Amino acid sequence: MLHKQQKAFSNITAKSIIVRNGFFEKAEIDNSKNILEIDGNAKISQIDLSKDMIIIEFEKFADGRGFSLAKLLRQNRFEGVIRAKGNLLVDQYPLAIRCGFDEIEISLAHAQRQPQNQWQEVLTRTNNNYLDRLMLA
Amino acid sequence: MARKFIEKIVTANDLLQGDVIYFTKDNIWSRNHQDAIIAHTIEQANELLEKAEQQQDRIVGAYLSDVFLDEAQIASPLHFREIFRARGPSNYFHGKQTNI
């Protein structure tokens, strides 16, 4: 069941790709899932945390609000899937994962320019970061 | 009354070297503004810029720069910023001025 406030899903078609665990997968809509789509303007206090999945739209890759929103969702104990939607750079993938994102939806054209092997290569960058070390050491 | 069009050239920085380059008539880039192809109308200027911008693997940040023409129709930059770009810094003898 789709959330009433969410934007139309018409723009998710075969023209987009999901990056998950460093692999490309075709974007498909799972209608059995209870999904909410938000953008950088969302207020965390108004988000329904009972959803299966929250999609955070990045209007531009340089608009970093989504990173803090994802982190706040996790800090508020949201346990569902968090997807970033937008043409994030390969180099932002490890940052997104560290903020709590599970997957990224990118356009086919973007995926062609920044192919799967590049997304796999950067995955190791999630290790050995300062913040984890400060908080866990 | 329409203002007189100021002649323009296309300039950018070289992607690998970083130095100042100018677009010339053969779709190639020169380090010397005197080689630049000159746009005499706004249409020509936009067309040149569009062509230049296609070479993203070679250049960074192409834009149009106002020039004046000498008797031999050779272009020189008008604005002081562009004069510095064509010459180099004033505190050391570095940059393009060393080749002039």
Added chain:
Amino acid sequence: MYQYNQFDKHFVANRAKQFRSQVMRRLDGSLSEEEFRPLRLMNGLYLQLHAYMLRVAIPYGSLNSKQMHQLAYIANKYDKDYAHFTTRQNIQYNWPKLKDVPDILDDLAKVDMHAIQTSGNCIRNVTSDHFAGASIDEIADPRPSAELLRQYSTDHPQFQFLPRKFKIAISGSPNDRAVIKSHDIGLLMKYDESGNLGYEIYIGGGLGRSPFVGKLLKGFLPKADLLPYIEGIMVVYNLNGRRDNKYKARIKILVHENGIEKIKQEVEENFLIQKQNFKQPSDKLISAINERFKLPDFKQANIDNYKIELKQNAQFSNFIKNNISEHKNKDYSIISVSLKNIGETPGDATSKQMQILANLAKQYSHDELRISHEQNIILPHVHKSDLPKVFKELQKANLATNNIGLISDIIACPGMDYCSLATARSIPIAKQIAKHFNELNLEEEIGQLKLKISGCINACGHHHVGHIGILGLEKQGKESYQITLGGEENLSMNIGKRAGPGFSSDELLPAIKRLIEAYLSLRQNPDESFLASYKRLGEKPFINALYPKEEKANVA
């Protein structure tokens, strides 16, 4: 000072490798210039007027001799045998080639240095007091906190794509030499009534197009809460800072538009979330950092030779008078080495000079050097018995200019000689002014005066807080210079006031001359500084000097 452990070394080496891959991907078309730009910026690489520019971080302005030697080596190998020390305690190379930058980063990593987050819309290199750990007036050493913030902010996953750049400065002395109130966050170390160490926190300061003095956000934050509190501020800024207009994107505008009370409330709310979620760094990690900033083993030696030299050598005693600051240890001194040699570019040093300073630091300053935001180099721990020798070496290297704090000790940004944002040149102006007052032998007579020059409204030359500030602009296709008066740094930070219409590059020096002549004739006594006279008399007599009546008539 801080020494890298295996983790730091690994991180920095990896980051250099990542940048190499980013350059490759730019060249093979995987990344467009628009996509590459923020990545190169957060690795310190700008594209300026004539070339790329690489800004290398000198965390809180502190480095050792090995690092300084490597900076000199890089200047010689990849650049034009010199480099520029900046108003943010960093160093810039003006002529690197893109293809060389990954190699430069590898060479930096070899001495535990990097260019990470020296640009870009992220938390920049944390700046601090250049006398930290040495000055007699310090209540606590700010460097362990600065280092903690460096680690915290480096590659922080949420804050690499902020609305705009973000600058944090920290001072451990009430005589704030880090100008903390001109930063996005300013931290002042202090003790509370029970004797616990913590921070007073200012927010929303900044120069640039809309200058603001930082506002008090928290009177006292216990030391242990630093990271969750900063995280609280950063989350509020990242989510709410304006992204529709880059000139309104700094946190100072968010604070200005919402009011400090509203921001305080939001920060406190978010701080509570962060405090619950934030696992504090372990005591082991904190004490490992503290351990690195232990005071050196100060030597004990007779200082009679120093006293004799003071009496016998006038050049030496003049140097001591202007370039020495009081050290914690009474037998030691802090030397400020001026990079404002008369007639030369403020903040520039040749490879050779860097090597000489590195050697002096190694031999006479417990292997430490500092870079000040005033673009000078500090030898923080020099035993007084060594001062005569150090002075002689500095003289030989053309580094003994004794003008610290005087009118020729000018801060100047690179201006339109290098910077693509600049609207006018600053270097020739700085050279001209310094040369003029030096030739007339007036610098000492004029006394303490901070003159600061920026080549555009972004104010990298800090003109707003200069006692005399000069701002280079473009007016009708020509360089034009606006003068501001009465700016002030430190905790009493004050934004200078614009004096009136700008001056052309030819009119500027005569105007400054009139201004200084007016001051010299108006001051109560030679001990009354320019700023004190200005405060006592108000702007009027100074503005009259800048704009004499007949000229006004001409303008009209």
